Amino acid sequence: MLHTWPPFSETRAEEVQPIEAAFTVAPDILAIEGDFAYGEYLSSECTTCHQATGANDGIPGIIGWETEDFVIAMHAYREKHRENPVMQMITGRLADDEIAALASYFKSLGE
Template sequence: MIKNFVTLLPVALFALCAAGALEAEELGDTDAGQKVFKKCTGCHQVGSGAVDKIGPHLNGVFGSGAAEHEGYRYSKSMARAGADGLIWTAETLDAYLENPRALVSKTRMNFRGLKKAEDRANVLAYLRTFSDDPSDIPEAEPTAIAIDHDLDPAILALEGDPEYGEYLASECLTCHQSDGTADGIPSITLWEPEDFVIAMHAYKRKLRPHPVMQMLAGRLNDEEIAALAAYFKTLEE
């Protein structure tokens, strides 16, 4: 029995750590993307000194609006997409590259599309390096895609762990004060744990309006919210 326990232990540790080891995914491989981009270079330029050719140059495309780039004559379809508010992000560019006409009906981009998701991810990672860097311009488009935590079964191992809750709560304390003082930022102490869980889920589902809280709650899974509640419960006792 004891021997069995010893062999099982590393597996349990693995499960715990697996949840932490992979939380986001980079868009793709920039080197591989540079090779994929050769399919595009007949019409598009990117990088230092890039200019408009048959297609517009692609510097700064991430975060820009469709048909926003001045000096290039876009199709009416693309201009309309821009007027409708289409912004080029990792998600919209991925859809456009998979099948340009599926997103913009009469685009002048005469290209059948990249059918392999990996090719699209790689070429987007390559193109992303020619747009604003979030470390310099914090509002610049993300460089990675968050993975839905709820899909990771390993993180279930952390359910309702008050120690994990205490660690997660440290993020709250950058703004909220632990002594319950409320000036400009509301107090979160002495809440009923149930009320807390309901409020966090309401932010997560974007029912409660506040961009910081929507963003922070949005990346907590059910178990993490439960862990926070478990920790707050220990404070009451």
């Protein structure tokens, strides 16, 4: 099945930007196994702004997300279905496997 954006739980629904229409990511992309160590390295670019504690201070927390939610959100920025020029730029050069790696790592921080 195709997964639909946004599939968020209540705990972070308020952090999520609205999106103009359902945004989908193909199953084979969602199925990519994230390289945890690579994700840990790549995550350091994110933690300049997004706090590793998950706090929300003007910039949303991103730890502990379900990997699928994370992957869909990043693809939505990359395809410019979500706004914010910083996020569109950062995701613009992330390959599918890099997004999967980040999803794997940030999920682990919430565990």
